[in-house]
Amino acid sequence: xxxxxxxxxxxxxxxxxxxxxxxxxxxxxxxxxxxxxxxxxxxxxxxxxxxxxxxxxxxxxxxxxxxxxxxxxxxxxxxxxxxxxxxxxxxxxxxxxx
Amino acid sequence: xxxxxxxxxxxxxxxxxxxxxxxxxxxxxxxxxxxxxxxxxxxxxxxxxxxxxxxxxxxxxxxxxxxxxxxxxxxxxxxxxxxxxxxxxxxxxxxxxxxxxxxxxxxxxxxxxxxxxxxxxxxxxxxxxxxxxxxxxxxxxxxxxxxxxxxxxxxxxxxxxxxxxxxxxxxxxxxxxxxxxxxxxxxxxxxxxxxxxxxxxxxxxxxxxxxxxxxxx
Numbered sequence: 464x465x466x467x468x469x470x471x472x473x474x475x476x477x478x479x480x481x482x483x484x485x486x487x488x489x490x491x492x493x494x495x496x497x498x499x500x501x502x503x504x505x506x507x508x509x510x511x512x513x514x515x516x517x518x519x520x521x522x523x524x525x526x527x528x529x530x531x532x533x534x535x536x537x538x539x540x541x542x543x544x545x546x547x548x549x550x551x552x553x554x555x556x557x558x559x560x561x
Numbered sequence: 562x563x564x565x566x567x568x569x570x571x572x573x574x575x576x577x578x579x580x581x582x583x584x585x586x587x588x589x590x591x592x593x594x595x596x597x598x599x600x601x602x603x604x605x606x607x608x609x610x611x612x613x614x615x616x617x618x619x620x621x622x623x624x625x626x627x628x629x630x631x632x633x634x635x636x637x638x639x640x641x642x643x644x645x646x647x648x649x650x651x652x653x654x655x656x657x658x659x660x661x662x663x664x665x666x667x668x669x670x671x672x673x674x675x676x677x678x679x680x681x682x683x684x685x686x687x688x689x690x691x692x693x694x695x696x697x698x699x700x701x702x703x704x705x706x707x708x709x710x711x712x713x714x715x716x717x718x719x720x721x722x723x724x725x726x727x728x729x730x731x732x733x734x735x736x737x738x739x740x741x742x743x744x745x746x747x748x749x750x751x752x753x754x755x756x757x758x759x760x761x762x763x764x765x766x767x768x769x770x771x772x773x774x775x776x777x778x
Contacts, residue, residue, distance in 0.1 A: 472574045474583060481584040485591045490662025497659075500591050535661060550584065556577040 483538040491537035609641040611758030621747035708738025
């Protein structure tokens with residue numbers, strides 16, 4: 464059995480990846496809305512997003528509404544695969560079929 | 562979890578079962594955040610139809626247990642229906658705020674279809690009245706046609722979001738609308754109130770029970 468992915472195997476980052484996995488395939492979510500769905504502070508969320516970004520699991524995209532910049536967050540292809548693998552591994556550990 | 566710095570608690574992994582529960586729990590939490598506004602919307606339509614059509618029926622049916630003047634029933638009906646339309650538009654536009662993706666386009670088209678179709682029913686009715694349709698006939702035309710449009714929109718919603726509650730609700734609303742037109746006026750108004758409005762309320766309760774069950778996991 465391979466080691467559980469340490470980037471995802473942390474409560475806050477798992478919740479972030481689980482939330483991003485509910486979006487459309489081409490979907491992304493505004494930073495404040497993501498913060499609301501996770502009930503995390505902006506600083507805390509940024510810290511964890513940076514770690515996920517460094518691993519290539521998450522990417523950010525800046526858009527403008529009028530002159531206000533909005534950051535949209537989404538899971539990369541690599542991130543989606545890593546999250547699925549992580550969940551499969553958990554189920555396997557618990558004795559279920561992946 | 563409220564410090565601005567990374568708290569060690571956030572970073573600490575739990576055992577496999579707890580991590581699995583954390584992940585599925587978060588996803589359920591997200592979907593219930595998106596479903597909750599739908600419950601409010603359905604509930605509002607249920608009350609608007611139940612009370613609005615019942616008021617109209619009480620105004621027009623001479624053998625009703627008590628009567629309501631049409632000068633009261635008409636505005637009550639209008640305010641309830643317009644109120645439900647406004648509420649639906651506000652809720653619909655807030656529902657996917659901050660989210661981008663192909664389903665947002667589907668949702669927006671769907672929301673606008675409600676307004677366009679409702680307005681079309683009203684305009685066609687006006688053209689029929691202008692062409693000489695008597696008031697009694699218009700009392701059959703408006704509820705039935707509007708009910709048919711609403712039922713078909715629920716069927717479209719069922720297809721878009723793969724949702725069985727909307728499928729049953731759509732079929733039920735169509736059956737009630739068509740059956741009510743055979744009952745003649747003003748009995749059709751009682752059909753729309755009790756069976757149509759009642760249908761929305763049963764649908765609301767069904768969605769509530771399902772999301773509660775999901776939250777408990």
